Structure formats: C-alpha cells, structure tokens
Amino acid sequence: xxxxxxxxxxxxxxxxxxxxxxxxxxxxxxxxxxxxxxxxxxxxxxxxxxxxxxxxxxxxxxxxxxxxxxxxxxxxxxxxxxxxxxxxxxxxxxxxxxxxxxxxxxxxxxxxxxxxxxxxxxxxxxxxxxxxxxxxxxxxxxxxxxxxxxxxxxxxxxxxxxxxxxx
Amino acid sequence: xxxxxxxxxxxxxxxxxxxxxxxxxxxxxxxxxxxxxxxxxxxxxxxxxxxxxxxxxxxxxxxxxxxxxxxxxxxxxxxxxxxxxxxxxxxxxxxxxxxxxxxxxxxxxxxxxxxxxxxxxxxxxxxxxxxxxxxxxxxxxxxxxxxxxxxxxxxxxxxxxxxxxxxxxxxxxxxxxxxxxxxxxxxxxxxxxxxxxxxxxxxxxxxxxxxxxxxxxxxxxxxxxxxxxxxxxxxxxxxxxxxxxxxxxxxxxxxxxxxxxxxxxxxxxxxxxxxxxxxxxxxxxxxxxxxxxxxxxxxxxxxxxxxxxxxxxxxxxxxxxxxxxxxxxxxxxxxxxxxxxxxxxxxxxxxxxxxxxxxxxxxxxxxxxxxxxxxxxxxxxxxxxxxxxxx
Amino acid sequence: xxxxxxxxxxxxxxxxxxxxxxxxxxxxxxxxxxxxxxxxxxxxxxxxxxxxxxxxxxxxxxxxxxxxxxxxxxxxxxxxxxxxxxxxxxxxxxxxxxxxxxxxxxxxxxxxxxxxxxxxxxxxxxxxxxxxxxxxxxxxxxxxxxxxxxxxxxxxxxxxxxxxxxxxxxxxxxxxxxxxxxxxxxxxxxxxxxxxxxxxxxxxxxxxxxxxxxxxxxxxxxxxxxxxxxxxxxxxxxxxxxxxxxxxxxxxxxxxxxxxxxxxxxxxxxxxxxxxxxxxxxxxxxxxxxxxxxxxxxxxxxxxxxxxxxxxxxxxxxxxxxxxxxxxxxxxxxxxxxxxxxxxxxxxxxxxxxxxxxxxxxxxxxxxxxxxxxxxxx
Numbered sequence: 001x002x003x004x005x006x007x008x009x010x011x012x013x014x015x016x017x018x019x020x021x022x023x024x025x026x027x028x029x030x031x032x033x034x035x036x037x038x039x040x041x042x043x044x045x046x047x048x049x050x051x052x053x054x055x056x057x058x059x060x061x062x063x064x065x066x067x068x069x070x071x072x073x074x075x076x077x078x079x080x081x082x083x084x085x086x087x088x089x090x091x092x093x094x095x096x097x098x099x100x101x102x103x104x105x106x107x108x109x110x111x112x113x114x115x116x117x118x119x120x121x122x123x124x125x126x127x128x129x130x131x132x133x134x135x136x137x138x139x140x141x142x143x144x145x146x147x148x149x150x151x152x153x154x155x156x157x158x159x160x161x162x163x164x165x166x167x
Numbered sequence: 168x169x170x171x172x173x174x175x176x177x178x179x180x181x182x183x184x185x186x187x188x189x190x191x192x193x194x195x196x197x198x199x200x201x202x203x204x205x206x207x208x209x210x211x212x213x214x215x216x217x218x219x220x221x222x223x224x225x226x227x228x229x230x231x232x233x234x235x236x237x238x239x240x241x242x243x244x245x246x247x248x249x250x251x252x253x254x255x256x257x258x259x260x261x262x263x264x265x266x267x268x269x270x271x272x273x274x275x276x277x278x279x280x281x282x283x284x285x286x287x288x289x290x291x292x293x294x295x296x297x298x299x300x301x302x303x304x305x306x307x308x309x310x311x312x313x314x315x316x317x318x319x320x321x322x323x324x325x326x327x328x329x330x331x332x333x334x335x336x337x338x339x340x341x342x343x344x345x346x347x348x349x350x351x352x353x354x355x356x357x358x359x360x361x362x363x364x365x366x367x368x369x370x371x372x373x374x375x376x377x378x379x380x381x382x383x384x385x386x387x388x389x390x391x392x393x394x395x396x397x398x399x400x401x402x403x404x405x406x407x408x409x410x411x412x413x414x415x416x417x418x419x420x421x422x423x424x425x426x427x428x429x430x431x432x433x434x435x436x437x438x439x440x441x442x443x444x445x446x447x448x449x450x451x452x453x454x455x456x457x458x459x460x461x462x463x464x465x466x467x468x469x470x471x472x473x474x475x476x477x478x479x480x481x482x483x484x485x486x487x488x489x490x491x492x493x494x495x496x497x498x499x500x501x502x503x504x505x506x507x508x509x510x511x512x513x514x515x516x517x518x519x520x521x522x523x524x525x526x527x528x529x530x531x532x533x534x535x536x537x538x539x540x541x542x543x544x545x546x547x548x549x550x551x552x553x554x555x556x557x558x
Numbered sequence: 559x560x561x562x563x564x565x566x567x568x569x570x571x572x573x574x575x576x577x578x579x580x581x582x583x584x585x586x587x588x589x590x591x592x593x594x595x596x597x598x599x600x601x602x603x604x605x606x607x608x609x610x611x612x613x614x615x616x617x618x619x620x621x622x623x624x625x626x627x628x629x630x631x632x633x634x635x636x637x638x639x640x641x642x643x644x645x646x647x648x649x650x651x652x653x654x655x656x657x658x659x660x661x662x663x664x665x666x667x668x669x670x671x672x673x674x675x676x677x678x679x680x681x682x683x684x685x686x687x688x689x690x691x692x693x694x695x696x697x698x699x700x701x702x703x704x705x706x707x708x709x710x711x712x713x714x715x716x717x718x719x720x721x722x723x724x725x726x727x728x729x730x731x732x733x734x735x736x737x738x739x740x741x742x743x744x745x746x747x748x749x750x751x752x753x754x755x756x757x758x759x760x761x762x763x764x765x766x767x768x769x770x771x772x773x774x775x776x777x778x779x780x781x782x783x784x785x786x787x788x789x790x791x792x793x794x795x796x797x798x799x800x801x802x803x804x805x806x807x808x809x810x811x812x813x814x815x816x817x818x819x820x821x822x823x824x825x826x827x828x829x830x831x832x833x834x835x836x837x838x839x840x841x842x843x844x845x846x847x848x849x850x851x852x853x854x855x856x857x858x859x860x861x862x863x864x865x866x867x868x869x870x871x872x873x874x875x876x877x878x879x880x881x882x883x884x885x886x887x888x889x890x891x892x893x894x895x896x897x898x899x900x901x902x903x904x905x906x907x908x909x910x911x912x913x914x915x916x917x918x919x920x921x922x923x924x925x926x927x928x929x930x931x932x933x934x935x936x
Contacts, residue, residue, distance in 0.1 A: 008352045009201040010186030010193060010385065023192060027291075028685060030231055030677050033669040034304070034612035039575025042305050066421060068306055072581045074416050074622035077596050079585075094327070094424060096319030098371035102311045104293045113316045113371075115420045124421040127307050135372070140327045158306045172652040194682075226614040233609040233677035236635045237794045237925045247809060250791040250927070251644070252635040256615040262632060266644070273650035275787075275817075300614040305575075410653075414621045414631035429628060436630070440653075546618040550631075 041069045044083070050156040052148055056121055058082040066124040088146035089167060090118040093125055097135040110135055116144060116164050131163030143167040173440065177271045178397035178404030179264075179556065181210025181390040182517040187354045187505030191384035195230055195286040196242025202386035202510075203244045203282055210390050210400055217390070218276035220245040222252040223263030223283040225508035225545075228297035229290045243282040243388075256301075257456065257545025258412065258552040259283065260387075260512015265410045265554060267391045277396045284386040285507030294382045301547065303417075315379070319371040321424040321548055322461045326373060328425040329476035331464075333373060337364035338482050339460035340377055343496050346489060347503020349529035352514070354383055354505035364460075378460045383505035387513035389520065405523045409443065409540075409555030411436030419547045430469030430544060430551030437540070438471070441555040446471050450555075451536040452494040452522065454515035456543045457501050466542055467495060469551060494532045497522065512543035516554060523558035559782045559897050559933070560656070560774055561591020561767035567731045567760040567882040567891075570666030576611070579763040580662050581623040587765035588625070592777050593656065595625025599767065600654040602626035604633045605641035605661040605886045609674050612667065624660050624765060637661065638764065638890025639919040639929040643787045645768050655773035662763035663884035671759060678924055684796060692756070694796065694924050696748030699838040701801040703750065705853070706841075710750060712856035713837040714738035717754050719859075720834060720873050723866060724880025726906035731760045731882040755837040760882025764890045766897075782900045785914070785934040786820070788813025792926035799926065804839075807846035807918055810930040814916070815848070818932040823848035827870065828912040829899050831892040833920040833928065834877035844872060847918055847930060866909065874899065874907050889919030893931050900935050 017023050038046060041057065045068055048055040057080045058065045059073035065084050073080050095114035099107050112135060117125035130138060131147060144164035154160040183205025185191075185198055193201065199222075207214065222243050227235045236252030243250070253259065253266040260283050267281035287294035298314035325331065341364060347356035359377060367377040397404040413432035416422065434446070443449045455466035464478035472493065473481055481487055487495035498504060498518040501511045519539045521527040542553045563586025571579060588595050604620045613619060617633035620626065634641045638661030645657040668674060675691035703710060715738050724733035745753040774781045790809035793799050811823070820826045830849055834840035841855040849870060850858045858864060864872040875881060875895035878888055896917040898904040913935045920928040 006205075006351070008184055008186045009205070010188055010191055010198070010352075012186065012188035013190040013192050015190070018190075026682055026686065028231060028681055031670065031673040032609060032612065032677065033673070034667050035669055036304050036612065036667045037570075037572045037575055037664070038305055039573070039578045041578070042575060046305070066418070068418070070418075070622070071578055072623055074418070074625075074627040075596070077588075077594070077625040093420075094320045094324040096316055096323055096371045096373070097369075098313060098316060098319065099368075100313050100315060100370050102299050102313050103296045104313070110372075113310070113312065113320065115320060123423075124418070126420050127310060127312070129310060140323070157309055159309050174650075174652045227608050228614045231677065232681060233674055234607055234635070234921070234925065237678070237791070237921065237927060238680065240791050240794055240927075241798075245791050246793060247790060247805065249789050249810075249813065251640050251789065253644075254615070254633050254635045255617045266632070269644060269647040269651055272652075273647040275647060275650065297614060300608075300612070301618065303619075304613055412630050412632060413628060414617070414626060416622050416627040417619050418622065432628065433630075546615055549618060549621075 041071045045069050046156040049160040050154045052151060054086045054088050054118060056084050056086050058084050064122040065120060067118050067121050068126055086121060087119045090116045090125060090144060092140055092142045092144060093117045094140060095130060095138050112138060128161060129163040132165040173272060175272045175274055176394040177268050177391050177407050179389050179407065179520045180392045180397050180400045180404050181206045181212065182520045183209055184352050184387040184514060184517050185385050186352045187383040187385035187507055189354060189381065189383060190288040195239050195284055198286060198384060198386040199239055199242040199282050199284040202388040203280060206388035206390050212390065214244050217244060217278050217280045219270045219279045220248050220250040221263050221267040221270065221279055221281045223259040223509040224252065225256060225259055225285060226297060228300055229287045229294055231289055239284060244280055255545055255550050255552065257508055258543045258550040259509040259545065261516065261541055261543035261552040261554050262412055263513065264389060264516050265412060265552060268407050268410055271391050271393050277393050279391045280388060281391060282388045283509040283513035285510045286384045287382050287507060288384050315371040315374055317548060318459050319374045322373050324424040325461060325465055331479045333365060334361060335479035335483050336461045336464065337361055339463045340364045340502050342488060343457060343500040343502040346497055347499020350499045350504050353499055353503055355381055356499060356503050374459065380458045380501035380506035383507040385505060385507035385510045387510045387517050389516055403524045403558065405520050406557045407554060408557045409437035409441030411553040413551050415549045417547065424548060426475055427465055427469040427551060429549060430466055430542065431471060433551035433553040434470045437553040437555045443555065447473065450538055450540050452497055452532050452539050454496055454498060454518055454541040456512065457496055458506055460502060463495060466544060470540060470542055490533055497530050497532050515541040519556045523556060559766055559784065560769040560777055561587040561593065562894050562897055563587025563590055564729060564764040564894050565762050566729050567762040567884060569731060569760060571761040576662060576664045577623045580660060583763035583765045584624040587767050591767040593767060595658065599625060599656050599658045601648055601657045602629060602631040603641045603645045603657060603659050605636055605638045606633055607635055607886055609677060610885050624658060637886045637888055637919050637921055639893055639931060640789055640889065642766065642890065642893060642931065643789055643929055646784055646787055649768060649770050655770045657768050659766045659768065659890065661887040661890040663761055663887045665759035665885055666761050675923060691923050692748045692751060695836045696751040698801050699836065700750055702838050702842050705802040706856060708856040711738065712859055713755060714741040715859055716834065716837045716840050717741060717879055719865060720877040720879040723874050723907060724876025727876050727881065728905065730876045730880050732758055732880050733876060757835050757878035757883035760884050762884050762887055764887055764894055766890060766894060782897045783934050784931060786814035786818030786932035789929035794925065804842045804846035806926050806928045807843050810928055811847035814930040814932050820932060826914055827916050829874065829909050829915040830870065830872045831875060831896045832872060832918040834873060834879050835883055835920065835922055837879065839920060840872065840877065843918055847916060871909050874909050889929060892917040892919055896933050900933055
C-alpha cells in the first residue's frame with residue numbers, strides 16, 4: 001500500500017551546485033555527423049528549388065497532389081510517378097510568432113514560422129517562414145508568395161526560398 | 168480482419184515513482200533503480216519474481232548516450248532478463264505499459280516490469296536544443312526550428328478553428344498546477360493565477376512560458392502480472408482492460424492540426440477492447456497528456472470525452488476539476504508535476520493505479536471510481552497511445 | 559512468417575533516401591505475402607536507433623513508406639529480431655492477425671561510424687579512456703580464445719567460410735574466395751582483432767509479414783512457422799561483465815528452445831543463421847546456443863561441420879561477414895535468410911531438406927543483448 005508518508009526518492013540539484021563544483025560532473029561533446037542521401041523525391045525537390053521552382057507529386061490512384069514530393073502514396077500504398085510543377089504561392093494554414101531561437105536564446109526580432117499550403121495541391125504544404133510582414137498582421141488563410149534567394153546564391157536547399165511574403 | 172480475441176487479462180500490481188526534478192543528482196540508472204525499487208516494494212516482490220522488463224525512455228540525445236536503453240538496463244532491473252525498449256517519442260510513457268501488456272497477455276511471461284526513465288538535464292545548454300533533431304533532416308532543420316514551434320502551430324490552429332480565447336486555455340495550467348500541490352513528486356507545484364499565465368513571457372505566440380510544463384528528470388515503474396499471478400500478489404489488482412495506439416503520417420504539414428485524429432483512433436481501439444461505448448459516461452476520470460495547457464483540451468476531444476471544441480467550455484465550467492463531473496488530470500499532470508518525457512506518461516499510469524485503489528491520498532477523486540483512461544502523445548503530433556484501466 | 563521482402567545489401571545507396579529504401583522492401587514483402595498493407599496489415603513494428611539515423615524520435619519517420627499511416631505503428635529500440643518478437647507477442651495476445659516488421663540500415667549516411675560507437679560507451683567510466691570502441695571486441699576475443707584454448711587460425715577459417723558462402727548469395731555485399739592463411743597478414747585493429755575479423759557496414763532494408771495461424775492459411779499454403787522466441791540482456795557495464803561467455807545468447811536460446819520444444823539443439827537444428835559481426839562471435843554464439851559443446855565450436859568448425867555441406871551449416875548466407883553488417887537490420891536478415899532456407903527459396907546457397915532452424919542476433923558493441931528465433935516447417 002502506498003501511503004502519503006512515503007517520500008519519493010530523488011535528490012534535486014541547483015544549477016550552482018554544478019557551477020560551484022559541489023557535485024562531480026563530466027562533459028562530453030558528441031561528434032555525430034551525417035550526410036543523408038536525399039534520394040529521388042527530395043533530391044528532385046531540392047534541385048527544382050535551386051532553379052526557382054516548387055515541384056510536387058501526384059498519385060495516379062487517388063489523384064492527390066502533394067508537396068513535399070514522395071515516390072509513394074501513403075494512403076493508397078502505391079508507387080507515385082507523376083511530377084507536378086506548382087506555383088510558388090499559397091495560403092497560411094497556421095503560424096506562430098517565435099521569440100526563441102533553436103538554442104532557446106531570446107530573439108529581439110521575432111521570426112514567424114508557418115505552414116504554407118501551396119496552390120494546386122490537395123491541401124498540402126510545408127514548413128517555412130514568413131517575412132516582410134508585421135506579426136500582428138499575419139492571419140490564417142492569408143495569401144502569400146515565395147521570396148526567392150538570388151539565383152546564383154541558391155544551394156538546392158529549403159532555404160533557397162528566403163521566406164514567404166504577403167501576396 | 169480484427170480478431171480482438173484477447174486471451175489473457177493483465178493487471179497492474181505495483182507502482183513506484185521518483186521525484187520529478189529539474190536536475191537530479193542521480194544518474195539515469197539510479198533514477199530507474201529508485202522507481203523500480205519502489206514498485207517492487209509496493210507489491211512486496213523481488214526482482215527474481217520479474218519475468219521480463221520493458222523500458223521506455225525518450226530521445227537518446229538528452230542523455231548523450233547512443234542505445235541508451237542498453238546503458239540503462241542494469242539500473243532498470245533488466246540484467247539477465249528478457250529486456251527491450253519501445254520508443255515512440257512522447258507517447259512512450261503510455262506505450263511502454265502497452266508493450267509490457269504484450270509480454271503478459273501473449274502468455275509468454277507471467278510478469279513484466281515496465282520502467283520509464285528520463286534524464287533530460289544532461290543535455291547542455293538546454294534539453295530543448297536536442298529537439299532540433301526531431302525535425303526533418305532535409306527540409307525542416309535548415310530553417311532553424313525550435314520545439315515550441317510545433318506546439319505553437321498546433322495551438323494556433325486549434326484556437327482558430329474553434330475560436331477559443333486564450334483565457335479558457337490558461338485555466339488548464341491554473342488547475343493542474345494547483346492539483347499538483349497534492350502530489351509528493353511534484354517539481355514546481357504552486358498556485359498560479361490566470362493573470363500569471365496570461366502575462367508570462369511569450370515564447371512562440373500563442374505559447375507563453377506558463378503554458379508549458381517544466382523539463383524534468385525522473386522515473387516511474389509499474390509491475391504487470393497475469394490474472395492468476397496478480398490475484399496472489401494483491402487483493403486489489405487494477406486491470407488493463409483496453410490498449411490502443413495509432414500513428415499518423417509523418418507529413419504533418421499535409422494535415423489539419425486542429426484535431427488529433429490519431430488519438431481518437433487509438434482511443435476507439437482501447438475503448439472497443441474495454442467494451443466502452445459511451446466514454447463520456449463510462450470513464451470516471453482521465454489523465455490525458457498535458458505538456459502544454461491547450462494539449463489537455465486537444466486530447467480530451469481526441470479521447471472522445473467531449474465534442475470537438477467543447478473541452479474549453481467544460482474546463483471553464485469546472486467539470487474537469489477534481490471534484491467535478493469528469494475530473495481531468497487529478498494528478499496535476501505534466502504541467503504541475505513535471506515533464507520527464509517518458510516518465511511523465513507513466514506517471515499518469517501510476518496515478519490511475521493509485522486512484523483506482525483509493526490510494527491517491529489528497530489527490531483522491533471523490534466517489535466510486537472504477538474506470539479511467541490515460542493517454543500520451545508524441546512524435547511530430549503523430550502518435551496517440553491510450554490505456555484504459557479498471558479496478 | 560507470411561511474407562518476406564529484402565533489398566540487396568550494398569556499401570552505399572546514394573540514389574535513394576532511407577524512405578525509398580524502406581518502401582522497396584515493403585513492396586516486396588507485401589507482394590510476397592499477397593497482402594494489401596492498407597487493408598490487411600493491422601500493426602507495424604519497426605526497429606531503429608536514433609543515432610544510426612541522425613534523427614531523434616525516428617519513429618516519426620517510419621509509417622508512410624511501409625503502409626502504416628494512421629495505423630498502430632511502434633518502434634522498438636533494438637534490432638529487427640526484437641521487433642519480430644514484439645510483433646509475435648502482439649499476435650499471440652489476440653489483438654491482431656497480421657503484423658508487419660521492418661528494419662533497415664543507411665550506414666552510408668553516417669560520416670564517422672566510430673564517433674557514434676563512442677557515444678554508446680558509458681560516459682563516466684569508459685569514454686574518458688579515449689579508446690576506439692572496438693577495444694571491447696578485442697578484450698572479449700582475447701578472453702574467448704584463451705578460455706577455449708582455440709587457435710586464432712580458426713577465426714580466419716570462419717571469415718573464409720562466411721565470405722565464401724556469400725559468393726552464392728545474390729543479396730550479399732562482401733563475398734570473396736579467401737585463403738585463410740592470407741588473412742594472417744591483415745591490418746591489426748585492436749589486438750587480437752584484425753580488420754578481416756570485422757563485418758563491414760552495409761545499407762539495406764527488410765520487411766517481414768507475420769500472421770496468426772488462422773489468418774496465414776488465407777494467404778499462403780506454405781508459411782514458415784515461428785516455433786520459439788527468446789531474448790535476453792547481460793551486463794551493459796564493462797566492469798561487471800563475464801568476458802568469455804555470451805550468456806545473453808544462452809538465456810535467449812533457452813527460452814526459444816523451450817517454446818519450440820527443442821531439447822537437443824545439436825540434433826534438432828538443421829541450419830543456423832547466427833551473429834558473426836566479429837569473427838569470434840560466431841564460435842562464441844554457436845556454443846552459447848547449444849550448437850556445439852563448450853570449447854568445442856572451433857573443433858567442429860575445423861572439422862567442416864559448420865560448412866555448407868557439413869552436418870550443421872552455420873551462416874550459409876555468409877553472415878554479416880559475408881553479407882555486410884546492417885546495424886539494426888542484422889537480426890531481421892538472419893531470420894529472413896533462415897526463412898528462405900526453410901522455404902527452399904535460398905537459391906544458390908540453399909541447404910536442402912531443412913525443416914527446423916535457429917536464427918540468433920546480437921545487438922553489437924558495446925551491448926550484451928541478443929535474441930533467438932526458432933523457425934520450423936512443421
């Protein structure tokens with residue numbers, strides 16, 4: 001029987017216990033590096049981004065047009081072979097205004113991540129950022145257009161689109 | 168082709184839990200040991216009585232140990248036993264008992280020790296930084312995302328579709344942090360007011376600091392046993408009558424985040440197994456996963472405990488208070504007790520165990536509680552793991 | 559086992575992503591099982607470890623390419639044989655009739671494998687020593703050879719046998735015709751371990767479809783049956799290890815044989831696919847799972863008993879030494895190779911007339927964990 005008088009075990013430390021060496025600690029810097037093969041679908045997507053175009057795929061079975069492209073339809077479980085060029089416009093499905101960066105430091109100027117549903121797809125979109133817009137002016141459903149990096153500076157990365165701006 | 172012809176009944180016969188702390192002095196192995204020790208003592212069992220062990224622990228990146236399931240196993244009681252680790256992100260805490268359930272319900276083992284452990288504090292500068300690597304390696308990481316983004320994007324969508332004011336959501340944080348004052352393992356239980364939550368620092372709008380559960384170290388363990396063995400160990404076994412889990416597509420940007428359909432699928436699977444036809448009426452209380460306040464509401468709807476969009480209203484009306492008609496997170500949840508990812512889900516299983524045996528002390532839900540549901544959620548807003556327990 | 563799908567093992571697969579590789583194996587398995595994963599497969603169990611993939615919570619990225627979207631899918635942090643054991647348990651509970659199991663390796667995406675192994679070592683006691691993780695295999699190999707009074711030449715024979723077997727396996731990457739004597743001059747890694755003792759890593763993907771007895775008969779007349787499963791873990795801590803014995807394999811085999819009602823493995827087992835990530839492991843595991851008496855494995859090996867035409871062929875597929883080391887997929891490769899043998903579909907490396915076999919896996923350095931599966935035609 002568990003009674004309320006049982007104190008759960010565990011010794012809680014404060015940050016200064018570690019800083020002031022009151023407890024022993026050891027530090028290690030992992031070196032985990034990968035070079036992922038982008039494969040057929042994402043490989044093509046990225047090289048099209050380099051050319052300033054967004055490409056998706058269409059499942060011949062159910063007719064869904066999706067982005068990011070994939071060589072299989074997850075709903076029909078069939079091979080997908082049709083490529084479809086898509087406009088670089090769409091609408092905001094959801095967004096946030098972020099005051100923290102990846103390493104949790106505070107940002108003075110917030111960034112605006114959003115899921116952008118690309119025109120011409122079956123309600124499919126991808127994660128990206130919004131730019132050249134005031135946070136308080138962003139709305140779900142707002143129409144946006146891609147702002148591309150200069151062609152010669154593109155690398156074949158999702159960041160070849162700088163961000164999406166209000167159309 | 169669903170056969171659903173469950174051959175063996177499985178019960179929880181013991182549970183144990185450490186404190187949930189921002190930074191534990193104990194190593195991961197020691198945390199696991201403490202929880203297992205407590206669980207064994209509570210059931211008056213020895214490690215020799217355990218036939219198999221199932222471990223649940225979330226990303227290896229926190230501990231900086233690859234294959235950390237292997238590393239933790241001696242602390243978790245796995246030495247020279249059939250030991251394995253299931254890992255479904257945040258859903259792990261409720262999936263590991265399901266994995267344990269497979270061990271016993273299959274007839275392969277009479278007992279299974281299920282342990283969930285998390286030592287997030289090892290990761291510097293902040294455990295949250297490890298979460299960068301949950302995003303898509305090719306298309307998302309280059310954008311420099313932060314874990315909070317996912318929650319913010321989902322919360323925004325949920326609020327938009329149902330037109331929910333922030334105040335209603337913030338009520339959940341107030342309730343759970345208050346409930347947690349009665350939980351001995353609670354990390355930062357304190358009374359916060361609605362105003363405190365609404366004026367806390369904005370992290371990624373609409374998420375503010377007090378909407379978020381704290382990062383923690385901690386461990387929990389439960390012991391499962393087959394029916395005959397369970398009855399020899401205790402007079403009040405708590406039965407696992409329903410299990411369910413469901414994983415949605417990786418392509419989260421191709422789905423509408425306002426409703427967790429995968430939680431609903433998992434819940435239907437568990438309710439079907441448990442013979443529950445009207446969850447709103449047949450469930451006495453629930454412990455849905457609440458890493459953020461809006462998640463409790465999102466999951467209440469996913470668990471089919473109320474209609475889509477109705478959860479905030481029930482909260483504001485007090486229905487989900489401990490003495491309400493449908494208590495939600497009487498434990499104090501992750502918001503109140505702490506969020507050591509996998510152990511947090513297991514904390515809910517432990518809570519169901521203690522509540523259904525009348526052993527929850529000051530947290531005890533009044534009245535005759537017989538049936539309860541625990542749920543966890545994880546991956547990229549993808550997995551729902553559900554367990555229905557009955558006394 | 560209803561369906562099997564496995565891609566060829568290769569040193570690298572730059573033209574496809576991990577998703578596309580998994581999809582290929584899945585398509586093959588579902589064709590072989592004659593099932594539609596969207597309708598007939600009720601649950602999916604994947605095996606993976608985050609740091610092999612370079613992604614945390616890798617479970618997020620599995621469902622779509624194996625047909626599991628919006629279905630019960632889970633990930634086991636262990637090798638494919640453990641995944642198979644979980645799927646097996648799921649079916650025995652009565653919850654499902656048809657479950658798919660998946661494992662893969664994209665080792666070629668990892669830039670420096672050694673630094674990942676380093677990450678698996680105990681951060682407090684072992685990492686500060688600054689040793690390459692293969693030292694653990696060196697220590698164990700030394701102790702093993704010493705305790706068995708076995709000559710190191712017997713290990714060269716293991717390598718030559720397995721890589722020779724691999725020449726007849728179209729799935730294998732590392733087949734070669736070797737003179738064991740030549741191997742005595744190969745590059746030392748961590749005495750007494752040399753480079754030839756270590757299976758090179760490979761890419762690949764595999765999916766297997768399991769079904770309950772009732773359901774299986776709807777799809778195939780000749781499924782191969784899982785007769786027994788077992789798995790076990792010994793000490794992860796180097797300092798409390800028994801260095802010469804593979805106790806985890808012994809305990810796992812005990813459980814599996816008990817279920818399969820096998821009392822004398824040396825007689826009842828007709829073919830074995832066991833872990834040989836390091837050459838000495840094949841002998842250590844063979845003894846641990848009862849295919850040879852204690853300290854006798856190297857004698858049986860030298861006598862030719864473990865050869866393809868011997869009394870108890872071990873690793874006719876070539877093992878990991880011959881096929882390639884596919885990290886968490888190894889366990890599933892061993893079971894699949896065994897199943898192909900029992901089905902009579904092993905092609906050029908077929909051992910004829912086998913009815914019962916055992917597959918065994920080891921999770922690799924620095925673990926002492928592994929699983930055993932017994933398959934049978936009866």
